[in-house]
Amino acid sequence: MEQSPGSGQGPQDSGLPGCYRHPDRETGIRCTRCERPICPECMISASVGFQCPGCVREGSGTGHAPSANQPRTIAGGTVAADPRLLTKILIGINAAVFIAVLATDDRLVRDLSLIGQFWDYFGAPLQGVAEGQWYRLVTSMFLHQEIWHLGFNMLGLWWLGGPLEAALGRARYLSLYLISGLAGSALTYLIAAPNQPSLGASGAVFGLMGATAVLMRRLNYDLRPVLVLLALNLLFTFTWSGIAWEAHVGGLVAGTAIAYAMVHAPRDRRALVQYGVCGLVLLAVVVVVVVRTSQLV
Incomplete structure (x- = not known):
């Protein structure tokens, strides 16, 4: 009865690109720094728009974002290691x-x-x-x-x-x-x-x-x-x-x-x-x- 919202439709079907880290997930959002397409799991809230995990790591200089700029989800939650x-x-x-x-x-x-x-x-x-x-x-x-x-x-x-x-x-x-x-x-x-x-x-x-x-x-x-x-x-x-x-x-x-x-x-x-x-x-x-x-x- 239940089925995946994205089943049967890939990035090519709707014209939207796939997330650069998860190519099977189509998305209309891009990283504000590198402009690569990113899915909700990869979105990290920034002062303007969203950034991808790679840009956040590069911006911190240590591989971890500073506590003041902790990676956040689209709703403002903390990004977890296991999102499920x-x-x-x-x-x-x-x-x-x-x-x-x-x-x-x-x-x-x-x-x-x-x-x-x-x-x-x-x-x-x-x-x-x-x-x-x-x-x-x-x-x-x-x-x-x-x-x-x-x-x-x-x-x-x-x-x-x-x-x-x-x-x-x-x-x-x-x-x-x-x-x-x-x-x-x-x-x-x-x-x-x-x-x-x-x-x-x-x-x-x-x-x-x-x-x-x-x-x-x-x-x-x-x-x-x-x-x-x-x-x-x-x-x-x-x-x-x-x-x-x-x-x-x-x-x-x-x-x-x-x-x-x-x-x-x-x-x-x-x-x-x-x-x-x-x-x-x-x-x-x-x-x-x-x-x-x-x-x-």
């Missing part, structure tokens, strides 16, 4: 939880899935977010019951998450992922509650999809691949039975809004704008959960 580390960790957590689900005969699904309110045989509220189990909004994001569900979500996380982690930096990328997932959980709780269970990383993955579109637009990439990917996933969302469309839509809206702030924030107030928008989206999530809980209890 958090993505690998997130995939590992999802896989570990899935193994635990199999080992406990689905008992974890009952204990950790997102459910607004569940009644006992006498009609009394028994468990759920409305009963104070807010942790379900988070735990359900890492919970999968079927191998195909886990596989599709983890493929999407790997293909979309790696480039975003490299372009945004770890802290911003993790904020994007978690808040997108929470927004998906909150919208599901608002609409599908009280007693319809929901689980999976799809909300967070849809947030990454929206963020990918924003990033590609910011870098003047060809948007057609990611728009086709998004359209196909939305088609599956609304035509397949048993899919929590609320999580997909909530994650997509939140991820798009956060990513726009990440890559368009003014340089002099970048962190304030970026984390301010993250805080506003998180506040909206809390308000939705509180309001829905007040309706159920």
Whole structure:
């Protein structure tokens, strides 16, 4: 179901050059010093535009940029040695939880899935977010019951998450992922509650999809691949039975809004704008959960 935004299209297809360090990655951005084409992983924020790793090393004279001019991503994050580390960790957590689900005969699904309110045989509220189990909004994001569900979500996380982690930096990328997932959980709780269970990383993955579109637009990439990917996933969302469309839509809206702030924030107030928008989206999530809980209890 999920596929790479850049699959099936190389630099020759769109007319854009390939990154000089990663020739298979087309890009519309060039180093402001040497003018060689560079992809998001190679972009290092400079006083004007972006520079490539080679020019930064040459400019420092030692092979390492001075602390005052620490290499930065397009969003202002620190350039990491392993740009996919958090993505690998997130995939590992999802896989570990899935193994635990199999080992406990689905008992974890009952204990950790997102459910607004569940009644006992006498009609009394028994468990759920409305009963104070807010942790379900988070735990359900890492919970999968079927191998195909886990596989599709983890493929999407790997293909979309790696480039975003490299372009945004770890802290911003993790904020994007978690808040997108929470927004998906909150919208599901608002609409599908009280007693319809929901689980999976799809909300967070849809947030990454929206963020990918924003990033590609910011870098003047060809948007057609990611728009086709998004359209196909939305088609599956609304035509397949048993899919929590609320999580997909909530994650997509939140991820798009956060990513726009990440890559368009003014340089002099970048962190304030970026984390301010993250805080506003998180506040909206809390308000939705509180309001829905007040309706159920």
